[in-house]
Amino acid sequence: MYTSHLLPSASxxxxxAFGLSSEALTLESLFASLPVxxxxxxxxxxxEGDAASDIFQIAEGCLRLYRILPDGRRAIIxxxxxxxxxxxxxxxxxCYTAEAVTPIRLRRLSRARLRAMSEGDGQLQSLxxxxxxxxxxxxxxxxxxxxxxxxxxxxxxxxxxxxRRTGADRKRPVVIELPMTRQDIADYLGLTIETVCRVMxxxxxxxxxxxxxxxxVILVRVADLQQLAGELDSAEPWERQASPWCPPQWPH
Amino acid sequence: MYTSHLLPSASxxxxxAFGLSSEALTLESLFASLPVxxxxxxxxxxxEGDAASDIFQIAEGCLRLYRILPDGRRAIIxxxxxxxxxxxxxxxxxCYTAEAVTPIRLRRLSRARLRAMSEGDGQLQSLxxxxxxxxxxxxxxxxxxxxxxxxxxxxxxxxxxxxRRTGADRKRPVVIELPMTRQDIADYLGLTIETVCRVMxxxxxxxxxxxxxxxxVILVRVADLQQLAGELDSAEPWERQASPWCPPQWPH
DNA sequence: CGTGAGATTGAAGTAATTCAAGACTAGTGG
DNA sequence: CCACTAGTCTTGAATTACTTCAATCTCACG
Numbered sequence: 201m202y203t204s205h206l207l208p209s210a211s212x213x214x215x216x217a218f219g220l221s222s223e224a225l226t227l228e229s230l231f232a233s234l235p236v237x238x239x240x241x242x243x244x245x246x247x248e249g250d251a252a253s254d255i256f257q258i259a260e261g262c263l264r265l266y267r268i269l270p271d272g273r274r275a276i277i278x279x280x281x282x283x284x285x286x287x288x289x290x291x292x293x294x295c296y297t298a299e300a301v302t303p304i305r306l307r308r309l310s311r312a313r314l315r316a317m318s319e320g321d322g323q324l325q326s327l328x329x330x331x332x333x334x335x336x337x338x339x340x341x342x343x344x345x346x347x348x349x350x351x352x353x354x355x356x357x358x359x360x361x362x363x364r365r366t367g368a369d370r371k372r373p374v375v376i377e378l379p380m381t382r383q384d385i386a387d388y389l390g391l392t393i394e395t396v397c398r399v400m401x402x403x404x405x406x407x408x409x410x411x412x413x414x415x416x417v418i419l420v421r422v423a424d425l426q427q428l429a430g431e432l433d434s435a436e437p438w439e440r441q442a443s444p445w446c447p448p449q450w451p452h
Numbered sequence: 453m454y455t456s457h458l459l460p461s462a463s464x465x466x467x468x469a470f471g472l473s474s475e476a477l478t479l480e481s482l483f484a485s486l487p488v489x490x491x492x493x494x495x496x497x498x499x500e501g502d503a504a505s506d507i508f509q510i511a512e513g514c515l516r517l518y519r520i521l522p523d524g525r526r527a528i529i530x531x532x533x534x535x536x537x538x539x540x541x542x543x544x545x546x547c548y549t550a551e552a553v554t555p556i557r558l559r560r561l562s563r564a565r566l567r568a569m570s571e572g573d574g575q576l577q578s579l580x581x582x583x584x585x586x587x588x589x590x591x592x593x594x595x596x597x598x599x600x601x602x603x604x605x606x607x608x609x610x611x612x613x614x615x616r617r618t619g620a621d622r623k624r625p626v627v628i629e630l631p632m633t634r635q636d637i638a639d640y641l642g643l644t645i646e647t648v649c650r651v652m653x654x655x656x657x658x659x660x661x662x663x664x665x666x667x668x669v670i671l672v673r674v675a676d677l678q679q680l681a682g683e684l685d686s687a688e689p690w691e692r693q694a695s696p697w698c699p700p701q702w703p704h
Numbered sequence: 705c706g707t708g709a710g711a712t713t714g715a716a717g718t719a720a721t722t723c724a725a726g727a728c729t730a731g732t733g734g
Numbered sequence: 735c736c737a738c739t740a741g742t743c744t745t746g747a748a749t750t751a752c753t754t755c756a757a758t759c760t761c762a763c764g
Binding site: 241242267269270271273275277289290291295296299300301302303319322325329330332333335336337339340342343344346347348379381383384387388389390414415430431432447448449450451452 | 523547552555582589591594596599631633636641682683684701704
């Protein structure tokens with residue numbers, strides 16, 4: 201029998217932030233009855249190259265997803281917070297390592313079982329597909345950030361994006377918890393730890409944010425931060441005619 | 453017309469490079485009977501924000517996919533070559549603009565129709581899903597490139613990756629055609645056009661490549677280029693124990 | 705053979721990195 | 735409880751990589 205009551209705090213408190221309520225309910229029900237795995241901070245959940253046997257949903261805590269380059273550089277692909285899913289877009293083998301930033305609790309669903317469940321269920325398939333599309337969208341967003349934005353803009357985007365993902369942008373003041381280290385943020389934004397520090401200090405100095413300890417940031421002037429971030433998320437599509445861009449013709 | 457000599461018989465010549473032969477055959481058959489649309493160089497196929505009504509397969513030519521930032525900067529998300537698909541991972545509205553680099557011919561399949569066709573067809577669904585996963589994988593790869601690699605490394609990765617995608621890496625010498633402009637490459641790699649030029653010149657000076665005109669590059673020392681690129685594609689996963697990385701513990 | 709867009713190269717400027725020193729903070733042991 | 739310690743964070747100074755500005759070159763096409 202399924203649990204008659206939802207988890208005391210986690211589910212009802214955290215889910216509304218991460219999608220349509222119907223979506224959250226349906227995907228949540230997939231995981232709700234599964235046992236919970238715990239990992240300590242710093243522990244790995246899976247490694248790049250492992251057979252991608254399971255997908256996960258985070259009940260509590262924060263993870264970093266990363267790849268290590270041959271020379272030892274670490275590229276953090278992204279972070280995952282409570283309520284979000286993990287490993288859905290990997291086929292065959294995991295294409296990054298997942299590691300707990302904080303102590304975490306998560307539910308594991310075998311890929312084979314998910315496949316079986318979704319076999320005849322068109323609604324479930326589209327829910328999953330929507331998650332995959334969301335992931336692509338986020339990845340493309342990150343590409344734009346890394347390719348085009350400067351250090352301050354990247355940081356601003358990171359903060360605004362974190363606020364939106366955790367639902368913190370819907371209350372005032374906007375308070376976000378950043379459990380990861382500065383080094384994590386640096387490896388995620390393609391900067392050095394020193395640059396991340398400097399930029400955060402500058403945002404503080406300019407009155408855009410307040411820093412409370414190492415892991416709490418209060419977004420004071422959200423609109424300015426969004427503008428700094430290039431309004432990449434909320435921006436209406438660029439005007440088709442107004443584009444200053446004159447595309448080069450072939451041949452050149 | 454451009455590339456008439458390159459693609460005498462587009463499908464059979466180019467498909468083996470882009471997936472399993474069974475996959476290519478199946479997906480190709482989806483498009484084979486559809487009429488061909490033509491676009492001149494510089495023409496847009498769809499724009500960011502348009503309703504994502506169709507998906508496309510490129511019969512011939514090359515496209516750039518990009519987004520324009522509020523201040524006019526252009527971020528090229530990627531390129532698509534003959535045989536590749538387009539618009540599959542967009543839901544609701546296209547999340548980038550697609551524009552012909554060269555004159556192109558492509559086949560259009562309505563999303564609604566694809567949906568109907570795949571409704572009961574599990575095999576087709578997994579073929580499509582595989583394409584989507586491939587796209588995510590490529591996006592994550594690009595994130596690593598933009599976040600961690602220097603200018604020369606980025607260029608090397610771009611060249612090696614282009615060689616692999618077009619199948620040019622399976623013949624010697626490795627000759628790749630780059631129909632896009634240097635500005636396109638710059639906007640794709642997150643560099644300026646001058647830096648792209650300088651880096652290409654350096655690769656040439658160092659004997660890694662030969663440049664023939666503006667749009668043909670011969671990869672002379674492929675292994676060295678791959679190493680420069682961080683061996684991001686071919687690299688075996690990093691050793692779990694040998695990792696020099698000591699993950700920070702929580703709390704910090 | 706002239707023309708113009710694109711490409712290349714050089715020189716100066718700037719943003720981010722590297723190197724280095726010090727400050728903070730959480731956890732430890734007296 | 736308090737000092738001690740180790741890891742993290744922050745700031746400054748010097749350096750580097752990339753960009754910007756500017757001039758020249760190349761090539762496809764008329």
